[in-house]
Amino acid sequence: MADDLRYEKLDVLMRLALRMQASADGITLTDIAxxxxxxxRTAQRMKEALIRAFPQIEETIDPDTRRVRLKLPHGTLGRLSAIRAEEISALHRAAEVLRREGDAETADMLATLSDRVVGAVDRPLRARLDPDIEALMEADGVALRPGPHESLDPAIxxxxxxxILHxxxxxxxxxxxxxxxxxxxxLGPLGMLLGxxxxxxxxxxxxxxxxxxxxLSGFEKVEITGDAFTQPDGFSLQSYAHNSFGVWQEPPEDIVWHFSAKVSRDAATYRFHPTATHEPQPDGSLIVRFRAGGLQEMVWHLARWGGEVQVLAPKRLRDMLxxxxxxxxxERVAAGTNKYVSK
Incomplete structure (x- = not known):
């Protein structure tokens, strides 16, 4: 267990070092935390460990926030930052998921990025990576997963x-x-949400x-004007998304679900909402609480759990379910009474 903890800390330190080298502005103590x-306190100790391990770290003061920022000059990590098969496989998986969702343009960009990254490494490493990438993709099976998706116009x-960019x-x-x-x-475009x-x-x-x-599937024409658009004061796309369980927006409500002991372990692996809290019960069941709107999308999700979940609040959501x-x-009863046998 102690060895596992040491390896975990080393892994975190390496990720932080990579972020410092990749970021133009560097990272802060908050980023480390x-x-x-x-x-x-732990973040402060990690900062000191990073400085001991990498004396090349540059410390600067952000003039706006007065926070200390840590940066590593490009190339400092050398071969320590060599790509891994798992990382290339992750790019492939992300591309296939986006393609399945109908966003072929972004999927093609990720595929091109993957090719550029692999093409930038030396031939011996590339020869070792290819079989591992193929094996990981076969094991993951992303491209083979069925499921409905929307077809989006790449030009749109x-x-x-x-x-959005401009x-x-x-x-x-x-x-x-x-x-x-x-x-x-x-319209003044602010961002995109996936449902x-x-x-x-x-x-x-x-x-x-x-x-x-x-x-997105409803756009039939998009013309970019020469007029600059400034997003509304105080608007945050992240906060806007957090108001809802999925993507539909409505006033947030206090949500309380009770999962039976039979499915509680499975339910505990879900992150139902960024604000969700999990409360294990003495009988092995699980209570989940969060605050959000989008009750219709909650109903669609809860239906997957069959009779193993109860809605404790709000009453409107319980009635909808x-x-x-x-x-x-x-409908099942009607289908049973109207069924016929073809000859």
Missing amino acids: EESGKGH MAQLRKA GCWIIVSHRTRGGQLTWNTR QGRQYLVAFSDYADAVRLFA HDLGRRLTE
Whole structure:
């Protein structure tokens, strides 16, 4: 166990060193604490260990925050930063997942990045990497996993990314999931959110004077204007995403779920929401609490657990889940009475 802990600390220190070398601005004590998952004192000790291990570390003071930043000159780590088969395999997996979700353009970018990284290493290392990468990909099986996904227009996606990158207003034609088409709508793009098989653009609607979600598959035209767009004061894409269980936005509510002892171990492996807390119960069951909106998407997820989960709060979510169960039961009964045998 002691050896495992030492290896874990070494692994964290190496990741921090790589981040220092890769970052143009360097890393702070807060970054070290987040990477290690420890408190301020442990982060301070790790900082001192890094400086002892790498005397080349440069310490600067951020003029805006007055925080100390640590940087490693490029090339300091040398062969210590050589790529591993697992890292190239991770790029391949990410590309396949994005391709399955319909984002072929980003998948192609990751595949190209993977080729460039592998092409930059010397031939002996490349010869050792190839068999390992192939074995890891076969074991992972990402490309073989079935599942529904949306097909997104690469040209539309490229325009949206360009507009987000350059901070420009766009003029779009967009069709809602209900089929309604709107023309020449002026939007200020803020970012993209991935859902369960659905992908959305988060944008400020000039017409609604508010931030709204737009299904990426619904865009039929995107024209980038020459007008600069500035995101609303105080807006945070991360905070916006955290308001919801999935991507649908509605006022957050206090959510409490109770998983039976039969599935509690499995449920404990899920990160249901960034604010979720897990409370193991004496009988082996598990209570999960968090605060978010998006009750409809919660219902869809909870249905997967069958009768092994109870909604303790809010009542509206409990009623929605019961209603879904009732409708599914009625459909099964109707299908049973209307079935026929073909001759």
